[in-house]
Amino acid sequence: MPLDTRYLHYCQAGKPFYQPADNAGSSPALGSDIVQLTEWTVTRSQPWTVYVPSDRRLPRQGWKIHLSATRSNRAAVLRAASEYCYRHDIPFKHLSTEADFKSQNSKYANRASSGKFVTVYPESVEQFEKTLRDLDSTIGHLEGPYILSDRRWGTGPIFYRYGAFVQSNSETTFVTTLIAPDGTEVEDPREPAFTPPAWLDFPTFLSEQRDQAGGPEFPFEMVKALHFSNGGGVYLARALTNEFVGAGTDVVLKEARPHTAVDDDGLDAVDRLAHENRVLQDLASTGFVPQVHGIFRHWEHMFLVQEHVDGLDLKREWMKRTPVLKPRPWTLQEPDYLKWLERTIGRLEAAIGAFHRKGWLIGDIHPKNIIMRNGAHPVFIDLEFAHAMDERWRSTNGAPGYEPSKGLTGAAADRWSLGIVELDLVLPQATIADQGNHQKIVDLVAFGQEELGVPEAAAARILRNTVEALPHSESARPTMPPLEIDQLQRRFATAILSTIDLENPLAPVPSDIEVFEEGGDEARIGYPYGIVGVLAALTVSGVPLEDRLIRRSTGWIRERLSQIRSSGFKGREGIQYGLEQIGFHALAAEVERLDLAPPSDHTYWSGWAGVGLGALSRDSVHAKEIEAASDALSRLLETDVETPVAGLLHGWSGPALFWTTAFRRHAQRPEYKDLARRAIERDLSACGETLNGTIELDEGWRTLPYLGTGSAGVALAIEELNAISESPRFTQELDKLRLASTYFQCGQGGFAHGLTGFITMLARYPEMHSGAREVLESHMRSLQLHAVPFGEGLLIRGNQNLRLSCDFLTGSAGVLGGLSAVQGRWSGVPFLPGTDGSRMERR
Incomplete structure (x- = not known):
């Protein structure tokens, strides 16, 4: 699995769980010398400190100005910007601490926001123009990293773009939005390129300014990008001249952007690329480094010209050869x-x-x-x-x-x-x-x-x-002896219980980074990442919850019901289902009464499939909700929109599971089976056959066999359809989908994207193929390879395998749920009944 660099920002030295950096408490503040005017409101948070005149409200959107800076000139940039904005009553914000500044300019900072140090919010186009010109006369001679999402004004550290000034108040999946001329709400894209909306009229004065690279023609043709970081890209390129290699020769170009990816020694990407050139020259005789053909500057960037080595990286070469990534x-x-x-x-x-x-x-x-x-x-x-x-x-x-x-x-x-x-x-x-x-x-x-x-x-x-x-x-302790399933269960439960802390302002349980990102308030409550999913997994495992934990957790959840804004598994329905599993019935009823906007997508995760399955999982019949979900999903199924993903969480397997469960628990209508079949066909269209003979979700550059995102979710949907059909459907496809759950090893241990998802499938369908028992026993042994001692118990790493996690979707609570499914304590998949249609998940 490729590294998701977002996770690096939540990996703190010496900390076993994902958590944000404590920049506010441990790093010197920036802007401490800015005079605080009484008629201004100042809001200090992470990573921004915001200044707004007390009688002013920010416009919904408009032209904004971004200022970048280097470590040596940031005080001058901030001083000039703050004095100007105070003098002209213009709202602005700046990074709060030195650590925030370092993070914003680090090698793996978000390329769409990297470099932004100060943001200025002009009220009008006239003020926008005047502010650009005035700041240019003051700081335009200074240097700063180029802000990729913006266009530069002049040649200094001043940039601009059109975008949102404030967050949307409506239900939306976008981080920020714009209001189009027709009144519709559309995405405000945050890309590492200047992407103004198509309907935007540019002020005339902006035509004066265009970024001009100038200089000689670039001596290479870019064939494809191999890698990007904030410091620059790595490209496969083809020589257009004989300057470095013969024309037509393929090379690798490594790019360095000035003032970016600054390290602990204060060196930026350009400094380090020059250093790398010297290292490669010195090590050339070893035969274990690529040959260097030269180094040059073009515009503001530096490029190192290296030999193109014919081969895969070591990880991919291993994946091609190892027997542990082969199915049975x-x-x-x-x-x-x-x-x-x-x-x-x-x-x-x-x-x-x-x-x-x-x-x-x-x-x-x-x-x-x-x-x-x-x-x-x-x-x-x-x-x-x-x-x-x-x-x-x-x-x-x-x-x-x-x-x-x-x-x-x-x-x-x-x-x-x-x-x-x-x-x-x-x-x-x-x-x-x-x-x-x-x-x-x-x-x-x-x-x-x-x-x-x-x-x-x-x-x-x-x-x-x-x-x-x-x-x-x-030195290492002796190796751990194999544990029986009840021993594994006790040790996971012990460790999970020891981590629950409802007083922790970050999160009540150690979880995925989603609890710290946009929508984290809801995620900290919910089934996938939050306290509800953890307590539900403990309950279905037969672990008694202490009265004190019950009282405190019910109070904690009740105080935060207003933060539930989503439908489906991630939101209201998942939370209600989990509360019923735990036995918090009164609180579940309060969640059921929450008035939310209807979902707009088809998914189990946040859409109509999750709403419908939630209604089907309740003790009383909710026919109106079930019919509404079926009607909405039927309309969405008629669309010609190609689905790029398959599996339980975001694919059409979720709606298929809704229709098969509706057939079992609501009404035995033949159209439910037909709709489930068509939904499965939609997911199968996103899959492909691998060289191993399996069918998996095909993303073009990799295939995924997992339950949450991948082919195991499709197999689950087919198994459920066949359970209510007179004759089996998709028999050839199902054999190859089943095979994808039999890989000898798996890179991660969790429910959605790892080994526990396979264990859950095998527990639900123990006769799914002739070797299912052998595979399940092997997977149970492999699960111990993922287990890490924590106190007196065991935990697994969460998504990306960088830190421990206790949540259901990516971490140890999901393992606990999978082990309980093996023991026959519940269905193993939230919302689903037992394979015989029983409500076996109710305790």
């Missing part, structure tokens, strides 16, 4: 894979040894930074953080999961990261061995030797680079 029947001890593994580990060791002998530490070592030339020879790329040999040095820019263990520096730190890369070539759970989980390395190596036949020499190298490099007192 498994052939785990494959001679070709084991030869490749041993040879690759040997060559990785040789590369790091050569770099060290040359006097360089690499620092940022992970599989995506290693290209396998012709599938066999490792070539290390992206060496911008390399450092001259120093046994006291340790990189602060390592990739999550591959960072060296605490206390390791110099060559030992590099070798630790190398050891995790090598372990990653054995099993996909390797990166959960960080944050002191050293025993997991021993467990994974032992499992690899037992199941895959990993050679002793390769295992010894991994252990020597990692746990054997630690002080004796920090």
Whole structure:
């Protein structure tokens, strides 16, 4: 799974769970010298401090001005902007702390908002023009990062765009919106490119200004983008001249934007690209780095011209070769894979040894930074953080999961990261061995030797680079013995209960980053990410809730009912269903009475499928709601809109499940089965057959077999349809969909996008194929590989495998729910009855 860089902002050093940085409490404030005028309202928050004249309200939308800055001139920019805005009564805001400024300009900052330091909100086009010109005369000579979402005024740090000034008050899935001339509410796109609405009339004076790159023609044709970060892109390009290589030669161009991606040493992307050029030149003779053809500037950007290495990155090469990412029947001890593994580990060791002998530490070592030339020879790329040999040095820019263990520096730190890369070539759970989980390395190596036949020499190298490099007192504990299902259940429940904290202002339970993003207030309550889903999973597992927890949680939820704004599983229906599972019936009735706008989409997640399934899951009949949901879904099914996703949460499998459940619990109408069939066909159209013979959601560059998003959700819908049909439907497709749930290992352990989703499917349909029992037993053992000790219990990592999570959708509560489904305690999937139509989920 590719890294979602949003998660990096919620990974705080030494913290086991996702949480936002405490910039307000731990970082010096910016703008502390701004005089506070009594007739202005000042609102301090993260990451912005907002200044508005007390008698003024911000317009709904308009032309806004953004100012960027460097660390050395930000005080001057802020002083000039604040004095001007105070003098002319113009609302403005600025980043609140030094840490916010650093985050906004970091390598993996959001490219659409990166660089924005001060925002000015003119009231009119006339004020907009005057403010641009006046600020240009004051600070136009200063430098600052280019703001990609905007157009620049002049040549300095002043930028502009048309956009929303305030948040929408209506129900919308967009972060911000604009009101079009016809009165409709449309998205205000936040893209790393200047994207004004098509209906916008530009003021005449703006025609004076256009960004002009100038200078000579660019000497390369861009073929495709390989990677983007805030510091610049990496591109496959073709030479148009003979200046660096022969015309027509394919190369890799690495771009650096000035004043962006500033690191802890104050170096920006341009500084580091020049440094990387020197490192690559020095290491050229090792044969383990790409050849450099030159470096040049074009407009304001710097480009490094490198050899295009023919091959996949190490992670993708491993995925192609490993037997653990193959469906049943498994052939785990494959001679070709084991030869490749041993040879690759040997060559990785040789590369790091050569770099060290040359006097360089690499620092940022992970599989995506290693290209396998012709599938066999490792070539290390992206060496911008390399450092001259120093046994006291340790990189602060390592990739999550591959960072060296605490206390390791110099060559030992590099070798630790190398050891995790090598372990990653054995099993996909390797990166959960960080944050002191050293025993997991021993467990994974032992499992690899037992199941895959990993050679002793390769295992010894991994252990020597990692746990054997630690002080004796920090060595790994003995490997965990296999646990029975009730033991696993108790240990997960123990750990989850220990994390519930209703006084925590961030979230009542450790969860996904969605509880900190837009809509987080609702997410902290809900079934997918919030307290309701956690308490429901504990309840269906037979874990008694203490009276004090019951009293406090009911009060906590009741105080926040006004924050429930969505329908479906993520919102009202999911919360009501979970409260009924827990036994909070009076509170569930209050949630049912919430008056929300009708949903606009078809999904289980937030749409009509979730509304309809919620109505079907209740004890009393809600015929009117069921009919309304069916009518709305029928109309949506008639549309010709192509669905790019399949599965339980966002695909048409959710509506199919609604119609099959309606047939069981509401009315045995033949049209319900036909509508379910058509919905399944819609999801199957988004899937494709893989080289493994499975059918999975096809995203073009990857396929997904999961329950929440992927083919397991489609298989669930077909199984439910066949349970009410006289003869089985989609038999050929179903066999291949079922097969996709039998991969020997899975990168994540959760319900929606991982192993627990497969376990839930196998528990619900134990006879789904001849080897289902064997697969379920294997998956249960693999689940322990994902489990991380926490206190007296166990937890799993959440989405992206970077931090522990206790929520239902991505974390440990979902595991608890899956284990309870294996025990027959409930259906395993929220809203669904038992396979016989019973209300087995009611306690």
